[in-house]
Amino acid sequence: MYGIVDCDNCYVSCERVFRPDLEGKPVVVLSNNDGCVVARSNEAKALGIKAGMPYFQLKQQYPNQDIAVFSSNYELYGELTDRVVSIIRKEAPAYFRYSIDECFVYFPKERKENNVQCSMLNVQSLKEWGENLHKKIKQWVGMPVSIGLGPTKTLAKMASHFAKKYKGYRHCCLIDTDEKRIKALKLYPIEEVWGIGRRYAAKLQAMGIKTAYDFAQMHGTWVRATFNNIVIYRTWQELNGIDCIPNEEMAKKKSICTSRSFNGMITDFETLRTHVSNYAVRCAEKLRAQNTVAGIVGVFVNTNPFREDLPQYWNFQEARFIVPTNSTIEIVKAATEVLQHIFVKGYHYKKAGVIVMGVVPDSPVQQDLFASNPEQTKKLKRLDEAIDRINKINGTETIVLGSQQYTKNNEMGKAAIKREENGACSSSSERKQARPKVKADVFANAIKHEHRSKNPTTRWSDIIELK
DNA sequence: TCTGGGGTCCTAGGACCC
């Protein structure tokens, strides 16, 4: 048996943990740059607010609605969802974290029907196990979760939707008999099935297949012949109760991307380089965090596709390392060189990103037979380790590369200097406090987060005071 | 004015090998 534990409206629920007054009210969370709606409370969904709706449209369409709006605060969401997983780790025999807000759990095959054998689960049934898990997570973290249980992952996902939708399930829906499976399939629209996206759903609907049940009833040979696609065939098997999506290990990422849209547009190379440099640093950090190195670094830039009045430009190029690396300095250097190749003066850039590919474990790494200075590699490694350690203890970006900093000549730098001149930091003590954070401050300005909540679980400065 | 940021897997087709 499989289970899936899914946080309800995850980001909204995270915000409500420290804003219980927002319970029962419409709440939305926005993407980076306060661009689009990425999470909605049930009340916001009931108002008709669609996922992905641009924020400026939301303001136009709901001018008089009392909607609580938050910028995304991944520091908070990461922390709270980690707490959810730490509870699951203790309560489940095995688990796999599938995404920031979802976690699969596995139950050993040796169980009796409807009865978990694992001694660590001191309960009568899976249903009871799920209801207790929900209670514990709600009480200990403040996060509401829905739990689906079934003989395959696809059926468990379906069950979690029922758990979310119908109060009667008390946050946990169990599919453990064929009758329940058939009943659920008949009530389940085909487009909601895990693994059936917009394209396949449209194709199936055009053939008169409206529900998961309609699809499951088709012949396997028909499915294979019609779609010629192993993924959709597996989905069909899973709906019929055949467990065939392999249990994933905590896999290392095969490619890592860091990209952002800018608040406004960038025209000068120096400012763009500063952003790309920061993305490259993040990629290198992510590589080191999973003990891997990358053989290829790619950079892309593009103009704003919504500004049809402006000339459009898009480019992506990559560079290859002779010896795969996770060195911040090497990756930044390569990314900067690629950027020099693809940057064309005269365009208004809206977005840039760095992608590292050809990711392999950091040991053993095929070395360069003709490398002139093997000592250099070791020095870079020690430097990265020292910087990672300091940034972990003292906060991210305590130490940065020169290329990550603004300079007097780029737009971010000018903006920062102007703010200081305008007395953004009035007293000398404030000034002293602000100085080490100048870089972070500049970046907060470069990417818009006007409705960002505080981080009471990760920053001493944001800790809650009772007044 | 303002429109997100990550990932995975599969397949077809081309280049190349013997």
Added chain:
DNA sequence: TCTGGGGTCCTAGGACCC
């Protein structure tokens, strides 16, 4: 005039997921 039968690797593109 007639022109085989097997492979591998890589890439682009399309589908899906959160």
